Amino acid sequence: MEPDLIDAYVDELRRSLARNRRAADVVAEVEDHLRESARRLSGHGVDAVTAQRHTIDRFGDLRVVTRAFATDAGGLAMATPFTRAAGAIGYLAVALWLLAAAARGLDYFVVPESDTRMYAAVSVLAALATIATAVTIAGMLVRSGGVRGVAALIALAAMVLAALMMATAPWAWVFTAVPLTAAAIIAVWRMRAVGMGGRWADLSLVLAWPAGVLLTVVGEAIRIGPRDYYGDYPWAFLAGLVVALLLYCAGLVGVSLRLRTEQPVGEAAVAGSPA
Amino acid sequence: MRGESLKGHLDLLILAVLSQGPLHGYAVIEELRSRSNAVFDLPEGTVYPALHRLEKAGLLSSSWSEETGRRRRTYDLTRKGRASLVSGRSSWQDFSLAVSQVLKGASWNPT
Incomplete structure (x- = not known):
């Protein structure tokens, strides 16, 4: 049986955000994104594992993504x-x-x-x-x-x-x-x-x-x-x-x-x- | 385009994409890529913190729905977000025009 790469990615994200009070929502949103992206790629004839791998590559390195979620506690990054x-x-x-x-x-x-x-x-x-x-x-x-x-x-x-x-x-x-x-x-x-x-x-x-x-x-x-x-x-x-x-x-x-x-x-x- | 170059302007781009109507995160990213002819191609995972920031600042609102057994979050512009977009777009056009004029080597008369 092929491994579910998205499951593994989402589990790791959940662990990394364990101290974040919004973790459940963040993980649900990320999983929805990854599943949707992989589904669309599969719809174009890409096999399941390749679609998942490509989707995760596009989403970004887990450390970078986790850091981005962890450091967004501040306000809006805009000129005022x-x-x-x-x-x-x-x-x-x-x-x-x-x-x-x-x-x-x-x-x-x-x-x-x-x-x-x-x-x-x-x-x-x-x-x-x-x-x-x-x-x-x-x-x-x-x-x-x-x-x-x-x-x-x-x-x-x-x-x-x-x-x-x-x-x-x-x-x-x-x-x-x-x-x-x-x-x-x-x-x-x-x-x-x-x-x-x-x-x-x-x-x-x-x-x-x-x-x-x-x-x-x-x-x-x-x-x-x-x-x-x-x-x-x-x-x-x-x-x-x-x-x-x-x-x-x-x-x-x-x-x-x-x-x-x-x-x-x-x-x-x-x-x-x-x- | 490198993410570092884009990040300072990402908030404004997201507001622009959502001005057409409510979208979920995946669709926002697809729109960003499609409208820029794939020039704005940054790690997709870094867009979500920006969406959350904009919501926290009151420029976006979000709602959850159930889609094919998964929870899905959809974002929409608030009145404040629409106003910020109008202001940001105008500032960007002024800035962009000035940069273009300088790069062309033409003299620039702001009046």
């Missing part, structure tokens, strides 16, 4: 007014990051004495830049299916932590790099999952801070420039920060362009729609 606004705020974030960097440079290399007003300006600008970036990250999460779910919440929490760290200790950016990078990785991964990835911008966003930290560590190790009062090498930090910010800002511009390009399909349209 918020995603467009988040794109615009991404440009603002870039401007704020560059201003914060300029203020930091002035504070360290130009202002002769420790100036509390300058330090406060750096803190405020860096925190505002992080908050604006957090909105852009939220836009990426919304565009890729919503902010519900563990990964999205981790990304947003990481950005809140980063904003607090920037506000209180902007000089410790090598540590703030960790939550910033974690949020970027999650947001980029989510965007790529819905086909909204961009190769260079994504790489820039994800690798910016690790590259900056690496450059700083190397600079410290090979002792670039003069040593300061704290025993650090400020030129190493400056080089790392410049590289990190340039890459991060390039990534933000790329993401903002993508978010801004799409017209929203949302409530505004519904309100003015024909019956």
